Amino acid sequence: MTTELAPHLDIACRHAKMGWTNSSIPRLDICVGQVSIAAPCLYRSMVCFILQGSKRVAINKSLLSYDSAEYLISALDLPLIGQIWAADDGQPYVAVSLDLDPAVLTEVVAAMPPVRENDLQDVGIAINPMTAPLRETLLRLLALLDTPDDIPVLAPMVERELMYRLLQGPQGRLLRQIAHPDGALNRVRRAVGWIRDNYKARLRVEALCDASGMSRASLHRHFLAITGVSPLRYQKQLRLQEARHLLLAGGRNASDAGFAVGYESASQFSREYQRQFGAPPARDVRQIKHVIASGAAA
The missing domain is CATH 1.10.10 (Arc Repressor Mutant, subunit A)
Incomplete structure (x- = not known):
């Protein structure tokens, strides 16, 4: 964590518990974690700021790593493998994420000078360096958690400023595409x-x-x-991630989980599961539960 983010971290930790917390600011969530396991996750259309620790995200054959010196933008729902890491001194991973509202982006884009650009051809997820204006705006947004009566009036205003800062950054083109309904x-x-x-x-x-x-x-x-x-591969990733969640929840064997998410063949499900997660369903779930139990004991 950089010293510039110390006030952000203090506010976030006072308003969050271990795990995932939906804050009183609409679409703003806080994540606090300690255990580091590679787990499937569905990234929403959002911007994520890490306040402490770091995270690795595997999307297909690419591995993205970022920490408090950067921020991540995801322009659409993407099935990924994510892994969080605590800080070097053992303090937990802390991050805040804000779901992107196309209506807000459209409003801000309409107030900015028009930009001529070609249609989007880039992957819809990117990592960029954190800037001082972004840090300052994010702090004012988080500070509203301490004055909840101000949130209905001031949070939309600060959110618009945050979107403005993001639109001025390297991924402004990506965000403008969200505001373009026919793009x-x-x-x-x-x-x-x-x-x-x-x-x-x-x-x-x-x-x-x-x-x-x-x-x-x-x-x-x-x-x-x-x-x-491809669309077919996207669907397979969603199916396999949901099957993994069902197996971790307990009460189902591998065949039941495969059939529950749409597979018609238990053997095909096991093959694709192992290809996606590196181990057969039963062994993969045992390994994850062991890591979780070890972390909880620690």
């Missing part, structure tokens, strides 16, 4: 929403084309460019 990013976001709502069903490309408003060729090209995977 490739939002079309892919609609396709992602369809897959998320129907991940147990057989993937129907025609339905994805209808949901996104794109042709088959355009859908495949933009979906791969923005998410890093």
Whole structure:
């Protein structure tokens, strides 16, 4: 943690518990963690600021690492493998995330000078250096947790300033795409929403084309460019992550979990599970529970 973020950390820790806390500021969450395990997670459309510790995110074959010197922007729901790390002195990982509101981004973009740019072709997740204006704006947003009566009036104003600072940064182009309803990013976001709502069903490309408003060729090209995977691979990742959650919750064997998320073959489920997580379902779950138990005991 940098000394510049010490006030941010103090406020966040006073208003959060171990695990995940939904704060009193709309769409602002605080995460506090100690145990470091590689676990599946679905990144929402959000911006994340680490206040203490660090995190590694694996998206397909890419590994992204960031800490309090950087911030992460995810432009759409992406299934990833995330791993948190405590600080060097053993203090827990602490981060705050704010879900991106397309309506707020649209309002801020409309007030800024127009920018001419080509359609988005980049993966919808990025890490950038933290800046002094961002730190100052984030602190004023977090400080409202200490004065909850001010939140309804002041939080929207500070959020708009935060979006303005982000739009001025390296990922302004990515964020402007969220505010553009007919751009490739939002079309892919609609396709992602369809897959998320129907991940147990057989993937129907025609339905994805209808949901996104794109042709088959355009859908495949933009979906791969923005998410890093094909629609079919995206659906498989969602299925496997949900199956892993079901197995960790207990009460199901591997075959039951596979059938519950849409697999028709237990052997195919086990093969794809091992390919995704590096171990067969039963062994993977035992390893995770052992790490969690060891961390809790410590």
